[in-house]
Amino acid sequence: MKTRAARIHGKNDIRVQEFELPEIKDDEILTKVISNSICMSTYKAAKLGSEHKRVPEDIAENPVITGHEFSGEIVQVGAKWQDQFKPGDKFAVQPALNYLGSPYSPGYSYKYFGGNATYTILPHECMELGCLLKYEGESFADASLAEPMSCIIGAFHANYHTKDFVYEHFMGIKEGGKLALLASAGPMGMGAIDYIIHCDRKPSLLVVSDIDAARLKRAESILTVEEAKRNGVELHYVNTNEVENGEEYLMELTNGEGYDDVFVYAPVKPVVEMGGNILGRDGCLNFFAGPTDNKFSASFNFYNVHYASTHIAGTSGGSTGDMIESLEMTAKGTINPAVMVTHIGGLEAVPETILNLPNIPGGKKLIYPHIDMELTAIDDFEEKGNADERFKALSEIVKANKGLWCLEAEKYVIANF
Structure with missing residues (x-):
């Protein structure tokens, strides 16, 4: 043939x-x-x-x-x-x-x-x-x-949380918690939003940020705030270029408590560092974006690692x-x-x-x-x-x-x- x-x-x-x-x-x-x-x-x-x-x-x-x-x-x-x-x-x-x-x-x-x-x-x-x-x-x-969607799903399964002095990782995003998707109004971010508001382990709050107004508008018109609400999720779309201080604004949406789960969808140093800075206690930062630079790095607050149990996860592909x-x-x-x-x-x-x-x-x-x-x-x-x-x-x-x-x-x- x-x-x-x-x-x-x-x-x-x-x-x-x-x-x-x-x-x-x-x-x-x-x-x-x-x-x-x-x-x-x-x-x-x-x-x-x-x-x-x-x-x-x-x-x-x-x-x-x-x-x-x-x-x-x-x-x-x-x-x-x-x-x-x-x-x-x-x-x-x-x-x-x-x-x-x-x-x-x-x-x-x-x-x-x-x-x-x-x-x-x-x-x-x-x-x-x-x-x-x-x-x-x-x-x-x-x-x-299904293959790119599996990468998205795998990342949500890979996040983990802990309990004080219980030396065990509890896998998956925190159910009923606060979750942020940064730089995520692109195609993979759209898949992630869809999955989050329809899966069986949802956060109570989902914040989606990007700096591309057109991408955000498209995402909001397709995966609506109303659809998320019908599924028990409070959804916010945020253009961090249009607020005075993006990091402070994102924190305000959590009443200053920070996020249980943060996913970074772009290999950009300031975005990664913002993700680390908005974590709450026992917060997990998932570096989802795949950089082409094998020396890519960013700062992470190790004071919070010690005293607030913040931590990092990352995946490449899905099972x-x-x-x-x-x-x-x-x-x-x-x-x-x-x-x-x-x-x-x-x-x-x-x-x-x-x-x-x-x-x-x-x-x-x-x-x-x-x-x-x-x-x-x-x-x-x-x-x-x-x-x-x-x-x-x-x-x-x-x-x-x-x-x-x-x-x-x-x-x-x-x-x-």
């Missing part, structure tokens, strides 16, 4: 090519990829090429398929797995394989295994490690977004359990990962999108490998509809859904592009 895929051949060298897939082995599974969400970590891999720890040295001769946030349908199942999976099953992939200590994972390391492809082969380790996950929902986009939680909540309609999506495109758009990702505004870029569409902002559908009736129809569909990507839009784009 032939496939088309966007592959890394070297530093800053991604090419969309058609090539032949081998016949699957008894311990492999052939799948059709329906959607893939592009991650900033793919940009890092493309920029570094074989210098990236997950990218093999021989990519010039054996290029690797990009994309690790993908979903689709099973096409053919090797004999070993036929009692567990069948053709037509919908799936998502947990990319953090960690197979026998290997750093390799889909989207970085495999010749035939990655999300920016029309068809891909899942190797034996994917199934042996329980990383091929069945999906019971309808939207393939939502299944693709398989976190991803299953995301898929289950999505399938039930409890959360809507599509709040993160701002752009749609086809396979040909992948190289330019990945290599320019930091310069493209907005949130998640969602790729449908079987369609022909340049990367297009959802906000531009209406204008493009003046010349193309298909975009006019897409614009009407998303307008009826608060401007968000949705199942109806997905079905339309697959059928018409």
Whole structure:
């Protein structure tokens, strides 16, 4: 079977090519990829090429398929797995394989295994490690977004709290406590807000800060204060550029007590330090943002570490359990990962999108490998509809859904592009 895929051949060298897939082995599974969400970590891999720890040295001769946030349908199942999976099953992939200590994972390391492809082969380790996950929902986009959502969920599980002279960590955010998300009106922050106000372990107070007025306005219009209140959470959106002293203002919202949990969504020193300064007693600061500078550092008040039991947590990625939680909540309609999506495109758009990702505004870029569409902002559908009736129809569909990507839009784009 032939496939088309966007592959890394070297530093800053991604090419969309058609090539032949081998016949699957008894311990492999052939799948059709329906959607893939592009991650900033793919940009890092493309920029570094074989210098990236997950990218093999021989990519010039054996290029690797990009994309690790993908979903689709099973096409053919090797004999070993036929009692567990069948053709037509919908799936998502947990990319953090960690197979026998290997750093390799889909989207970085495999010749035939990655999300920016029309068809891909899942190797034996994917199934042996329980990383091929069945999906019971309808939207393939939502299944693709389960991976970034799992990173969000994992961070909330990783926070911890203590009791005086009880030498045990109590995992998770403080239920009924005060929680702040800093620099968090972007795509991952949107996912976090959605999860917090709909999960089974909620704070009583949630404060979301950012300095981008447009991002804050969008977040507030989609994940509303009223929706949070209906779920028992008092939600505040704060532009820290528009208050005299951002740190003091955030503290005032807690009546001076400080926050039990603070999540920092940007690797910016003043933001990290603000996060530490607004912690209350036994407060946990989670450094969620992944810096590219391996010497990145910030100050932390160790007086408060000693006398107020403040502490730090951090995670990179989510576990398989976190991803299953995301898929289950999505399938039930409890959360809507599509709040993160701002752009749609086809396979040909992948190289330019990945290599320019930091310069493209907005949130998640969602790729449908079987369609022909340049990367297009959802906000531009209406204008493009003046010349193309298909975009006019897409614009009407998303307008009826608060401007968000949705199942109806997905079905339309697959059928018409």
